[in-house]
Amino acid sequence: MALADNAGCAKPSEDFPFPEIIELNVGGQVYITRHPTLVSVPGSLLWEMFTQKNVRSLARDSKGRFFVDRDGFLFRYILDYMRDQQLVLPDHFPERSRLQREAEYFMLPELVKMLAPKLSKQNSLGDDPCQSDPEELSPNTDATRNLTSASATLPSAFFTIGYRGSYTLGRDSQTDAKFRRVARIMVCGKTSLAKEVFGDTLNESRDPDRPPERYTSRYYLKFTFLEQAFDKLADAGFHMVACNSTGTCAFAHDQTDDRIWTSYTEYVFYRE
16 A cells, blocks of 8 residues: 555656646635546646646746636636536536636536537426536425426515624634624515515514515514525525625724624525
């Protein structure tokens, strides 16, 4: 076993200028993979990069990793495809067109075909060459499809879910953080739709006289569990399309190093 390990970690030579294990910096995201993976698709950009003899011509970052100036988040799907020429995307993947552009850049024609939009009627799950993760499918798949079909007849809409959170970091900030629970989950969306989705868990005490078709961000939920809000939105046919967060830091006491971090986070949900 020791001999096999040593062989796998062999240093580059003139005949084989690349190591077995290669570190990549793609748009600031670091990936570690094997050399055979990067050259698994002949004619691709990665194959051209990592089969040449002149390694010095390839760009590197300050730590010596090979650098590729592309979208670091989407490269994970490119690398997954390079491993076995298959692609699995999460449900409601919003970056399909951008991933297709990345596939074109990396010269992966088969992947481009998988990601190309269909001109005919929408494909069923079995017709889609880029299926969702089969582990996420359950015995209630038929019921889920029926729910999706029913929600497709409902009007499209947006919801924004927001909350403020804070926690205190002491001197041992690397080992422990005392988190505080979410105090309030706020809802922004059409009033009538908010009542439909959240029912009696929607607190209307701050907005008693809003007309039903008005939009408001002053509603909040009676519970403080984000997962519960997400479940209710998913049951109503919504899926998350964006999120953002901001944060500030202040010292809790003048005499100590304790710091209070406060953040505000929003999630945007959409129903087609």
